[in-house]
Amino acid sequence: MKDRxxxxxxxxxxLFIEKGFAATSVQDILNESNISKGTFYNYFSSKNECLISILAHxxxxxxxxxxxxxIGKDPSDIDVFVKQIAVRMEVNREQHLIPLYEAIFHSEDPELSEFVKKLHIYELAWLSKRLVDIYGEIAAPYAMDGAIMTAGMMKHYIHICMNHLNKxxxxxxxxxxVLRRIEAIMAHMMETNDQLIGQQFPLPADYNWSNHTLTKETLIERLSSFANSVTNDSKAVEYIEFLAEELKSEQPRLALLETILLAFGDVFTGSSKEAEAKELAFTIYTYLKELKSSLNK
Structure with a gap:
């Protein structure tokens, strides 16, 4: 994402948070960001698209x-799963997104509602996939039902605490x-072969359950491209150069690379490059896991 x-x-x-989405005009955004109308519409086709970009980022x-x-963890580790679920709540708080979601709910705007619906489906799909990681492939037919119940329980507990208990x-x-309850529910569903939604849930066409085929050359090329976009950060460039050189090695040092990958991601925490950097770090880690698995066969 360009800095401007x-x-x-x-x-x-x-402005959306302070004034409310409906009360904020495009002109307000122009004044606040000191840009021309032409520049705004070069980036976004509408105020709606601007809000969608905020939520998508x-x-x-x-x-x-x-x-x-x-990175470096067992996908079936329940503690990792808990931290991953909490991340969504943490980002919502950091980015002050709750008022924006509430504004969309009250606006009844079909474009915005459709986008939020898509995000919700992504979240359920992710939860479903992670439940399979936790309980094994045998849980796949029941995972979406488990995901829906997980999301529903958390949502309603938060609603009750915030709106009725005022805490x-x-x-x-x-x-x-919630996951302790889900563990018992998943076990019972598998034992009794009981499911409601099962694997009939319609995932978005662009939701990818598996990683693309990874090659050393592709990763080195991506690192080079990323380096060109962060030339003003000497520490980041140093990490990138190390990662590229280590990947070129016949026997990459996995433990060392894991440490560097985490440090590399941390450099960009809170910046506009955070998502790209951490996705790249995880992609490299996935490649290394696949490489290690093939060598052990």
Whole structure:
């Protein structure tokens, strides 16, 4: 994301939160970000698209942080799963997104509602996939039902605590509590072969359950391209050069690379490059896992 476009998004997000989405005009955004109308429409076709870009960027950041948490970890580790679920809540708080989601709900705008619906489906698909990681392939026919119940339980507990008990809830405590219930439910569904939605859930066409085929050459090329976009950050360039050289090695040092990949991702935390950097780090880690697996066969 270009730095100037990012500044426009930050200005628009500030106004949407302070004034409300409906009360904020394109002219308000122009004034706040000190750009021309032509520049705004070069980036976005409408105020709606500007808001969608804000939410999409936050979604990308959350997804990248979730991937980063898996580096060097067992996908079936329940503690990792809890931290990954919490990431979505953390990003929503950091980015002050709750008022924006509420504005979309009350606006009844079909374009915005469709986008939020798509994000919700992505979240359910991700939860379903991770439940299979936790409980094994035998859980696949029941995972979407489990995902829907997981999301529903957390949503309603948060709603009750915030709106009726007037208190915040410890998100990790909540997630562990819900997952303990889900563990029993998943076991019972598998034991009784009981499912409601099952694998009939219509995933978005662009939702990818598996990683693309990875090659050393592709990863080195991606690192080179990324380096060209962050030339002003000497520490990041140093990490990139190390990663590229290590990947070229006949026997990459996995443990060392894992450490560098985590540090590489941390350099960009909170920046406009965060999602891209952490997704790249996880992609490299996935390649190394596949390489190690093939060597052990």
């Amino acid at each position: 476009k990012q500044r426009v998004l930050l200005a628009a997000q500030k 936050a979604h990308d950041i959350a997804s990248a942080r979730r991937q980063e948490l898996l 915040d809830i410890n998100r990790h405590q909540l997630i562990y509590f």
